[in-house]
Amino acid sequence: MKKDLLSILDLSKEEILHLFEEAEYLRSLLKKGKAYHPLKGKILGMLFRKPSTRTRLSFEVGMHQLGGQGIFISSQETQPGQRESIEDIARVLSRYIDGIVIRTFDHEEIVKFARAANIPVINGLTDFLHPCQALSDYYTLWRRKKNVEEIKLAYIGDGNNVCNSLILGAAKLGINIFICNPPNYGPNKEVVEEGKRITSGEITFIEDPLKAVEEADVVYTDVWTSMGKEAEREERKKVFRPYQVNTNLLKRAKKDVLIMHCLPAHRGEEITDEVIDGKNSIVFEQAENRLHLQKAILVEWLKPPLRQREARGRF
Numbered sequence: 001m002k003k004d005l006l007s008i009l010d011l012s013k014e015e016i017l018h019l020f021e022e023a024e025y026l027r028s029l030l031k032k033g034k035a036y037h038p039l040k041g042k043i044l045g046m047l048f049r050k051p052s053t054r055t056r057l058s059f060e061v062g063m064h065q066l067g068g069q070g071i072f073i074s075s076q077e078t079q080p081g082q083r084e085s086i087e088d089i090a091r092v093l094s095r096y097i098d099g100i101v102i103r104t105f106d107h108e109e110i111v112k113f114a115r116a117a118n119i120p121v122i123n124g125l126t127d128f129l130h131p132c133q134a135l136s137d138y139y140t141l142w143r144r145k146k147n148v149e150e151i152k153l154a155y156i157g158d159g160n161n162v163c164n165s166l167i168l169g170a171a172k173l174g175i176n177i178f179i180c181n182p183p184n185y186g187p188n189k190e191v192v193e194e195g196k197r198i199t200s201g202e203i204t205f206i207e208d209p210l211k212a213v214e215e216a217d218v219v220y221t222d223v224w225t226s227m228g229k230e231a232e233r234e235e236r237k238k239v240f241r242p243y244q245v246n247t248n249l250l251k252r253a254k255k256d257v258l259i260m261h262c263l264p265a266h267r268g269e270e271i272t273d274e275v276i277d278g279k280n281s282i283v284f285e286q287a288e289n290r291l292h293l294q295k296a297i298l299v300e301w302l303k304p305p306l307r308q309r310e311a312r313g314r315f
Contacts, residue, residue: 005123006131039063040067042099044071047073048124071097105127133290135297140260153217164191178202178206178212178216179206180207215253222261240269
């Protein structure tokens with residue numbers, strides 16, 4: 001049966017940790033300059049309604065490094081739901097390619113596509129969730145700390161798609177996550193309820209940013225105005241100003257606190273230059289790890305039957 005990755009809820013804790021190990025294996029091969037082409041002959045489609053830097057490049061480069069090929073599919077040409085139905089496009093593409101990454105606005109679009117497709121569907125971002133980002137973020141922390149259950153992560157800012165996926169990832173991994181949003185800008189309530197239901201850690205909401213980052217191991221932020229909400233930008237800048245991640249805020253966190261941001265950053269808004277470029281920042285390490293973790297996803301989701309795989313000495 002084909003499997004999809006629409007949400008972190010599609011994975012167990014064991015499957016997430018396996019992806020981390022797989023990413024480390026693929027990373028080591030790349031650093032040693034050893035070719036590894038388990039996806040030779042495979043083609044990944046990338047259907048994007050939203051602009052992208054890291055998501056598109058990491059999947060496209062990843063497919064190339066794994067011996068396959070990535071094909072960018074412009075939504076202006078296919079026009080899902082307008083020129084033809086999402087379901088019809090899914091059925092046609094299922095006959096051409098081996099898997100697809102979709103980056104769109106409405107989460108229901110990717111759900112409809114996955115129901116109709118006979119190929120793996122990977123969520124490259126929707127307004128609701130961004131699972132590949134959160135998985136690579138937790139992979140980054142796993143590499144740093146291994147026992148992620150000991151981490152206190154403070155998320156400061158908008159309760160957007162990244163925040164939703166960080167909550168679900170923290171719940172799956174047992175990480176203690178503290179969420180700090182302005183009133184009326186919190187994460188999806190159903191995501192929070194599900195996260196609290198399944199977590200072995202804590203999901204805590206604190207309105208005061210100074211209290212939220214106290215003794216934090218990690219402070220994470222994202223843009224105040226996500227794609228599609230540009231009309232709200234000036235109002236959001238006023239509301240979110242007290243939630244800026246700056247040196248004054250970080251005085252309350254641990255001295256070795258790690259600073260994370262999924263990029264792109266609006267420098268001078270949600271984060272200052274001195275913080276994002278500072279010694280505690282692992283923002284660009286995060287960006288690099290999108291490649292390694294998404295290569296692991298590609299291998300696990302697109303790999304050929306076992307008898308066709310290259311011998312690796314382990315299953």
